Amino acid sequence: MSLDNKPVYSGGCQCGAVRFRIEGALGTASVCHCRMCQKASGNFYAALVSVRDARLAWTRGAPRRFRSSSHAWRGFCEACGTPLTFEAPEGLALAIGAFDDPSVVPPTIQWGIEAKLPYVDSVPALPGEETLSDQEAASYLADLVSYQHPDHDTEAWPPEGHRP
Amino acid sequence: MTNAYTGGCQCGAVRFRAGAFGRAAICHCRMCQKAFGSFFGPYVTALDFEWTRGAPKYFHSSNAGRRGFCADCGTQLTFEAGGGVELAIGALDDPGWAPPVIEVNPRDKVSFFAALCRLPPRPAAEQPQTDARLARVVSRQHPDRDTDAWPPEAGRS
Numbered sequence: 001m002s003l004d005n006k007p008v009y010s011g012g013c014q015c016g017a018v019r020f021r022i023e024g025a026l027g028t029a030s031v032c033h034c035r036m037c038q039k040a041s042g043n044f045y046a047a048l049v050s051v052r053d054a055r056l057a058w059t060r061g062a063p064r065r066f067r068s069s070s071h072a073w074r075g076f077c078e079a080c081g082t083p084l085t086f087e088a089p090e091g092l093a094l095a096i097g098a099f100d101d102p103s104v105v106p107p108t109i110q111w112g113i114e115a116k117l118p119y120v121d122s123v124p125a126l127p128g129e130e131t132l133s134d135q136e137a138a139s140y141l142a143d144l145v146s147y148q149h150p151d152h153d154t155e156a157w158p159p160e161g162h163r164p
Numbered sequence: 165m166t167n168a169y170t171g172g173c174q175c176g177a178v179r180f181r182a183g184a185f186g187r188a189a190i191c192h193c194r195m196c197q198k199a200f201g202s203f204f205g206p207y208v209t210a211l212d213f214e215w216t217r218g219a220p221k222y223f224h225s226s227n228a229g230r231r232g233f234c235a236d237c238g239t240q241l242t243f244e245a246g247g248g249v250e251l252a253i254g255a256l257d258d259p260g261w262a263p264p265v266i267e268v269n270p271r272d273k274v275s276f277f278a279a280l281c282r283l284p285p286r287p288a289a290e291q292p293q294t295d296a297r298l299a300r301v302v303s304r305q306h307p308d309r310d311t312d313a314w315p316p317e318a319g320r321s
């Protein structure tokens with residue numbers, strides 16, 4: 001919350017070159033199954049939240065944009081590729097997974113269900129596997145050094161010597 | 165390679181082909197979430213793999229691996245570690261080729277994940293208006309098949 005009691009959200013791309021901050025109430029959060037959202041993000045659907053009347057500021061860097069149709073632009077980080085925005089005349093939406101805490105932005109509606117992949121609804125019923133349950137993967141994780149930006153704002157990024 | 169699995173980025177600058185697939189999975193880890201700007205990363209292991217147009221740009225997301233994406237449109241394409249290539253399933257020309265069989269790293273799963281598939285669709289009353297609007301949209305996305313040249317000379321600005 002900000003001093004005047006508005007909700008505040010932050011987020012950014014995986015590498016940290018682009019960061020954003022939002023003040024105010026967000027609009028509708030959704031998942032969109034259309035083929036353009038699938039291919040843009042390399043995923044089964046795009047998870048987007050409308051910024052609507054909230055105030056969005058790019059606090060570090062800015063997205064690069066691809067004009068995906070006559071109607072819209074899609075913003076992404078040109079240094080790591082993270083999808084960040086969907087921008088159309090009716091407004092701008094942000095990729096929910098790019099928020100530092102995506103759990104506070106639960107979608108409430110599904111768009112484009114005519115293009116929904118046939119297996120998507122059964123994914124939550126798939127068996128789960130913790131990486132640490134696998135001996136080989138566990139030792140892999142023990143040596144792992146993440147170069148992902150942390151899930152909070154930073155004064156400077158990356159730290160010196162942090163990345164190859 | 166005939167009967168290969170093809171795919172690429174949204175704008176078509178980068179295209180790939182795989183002769184066969186290994187296991188398909190979705191990964192809930194926070195690194196996949198942030199890389200995809202989504203709730204999970206969907207990957208299928210690619211075998212007999214080659215880039216057929218252009219090449220991805222890479223971000224080394226950790227000391228163990230790098231993620232390939234299109235520098236022109238941002239589409240996530242690969243996770244590469246230890247000599248192996250994992251393909252982003254949504255970038256396949258038909259993501260139906262690679263139904264996931266397992267969820268990995270469920271510890272980072274967002275709490276509302278299972279409920280997503282039960283969310284309501286767009287109200288039927290709004291559909292005609294939506295269809296009319298979509299009918300006026302001219303897609304600039306690469307088609308879901310290989311092309312000899314892209315973009316087409318006309319119609320691209």
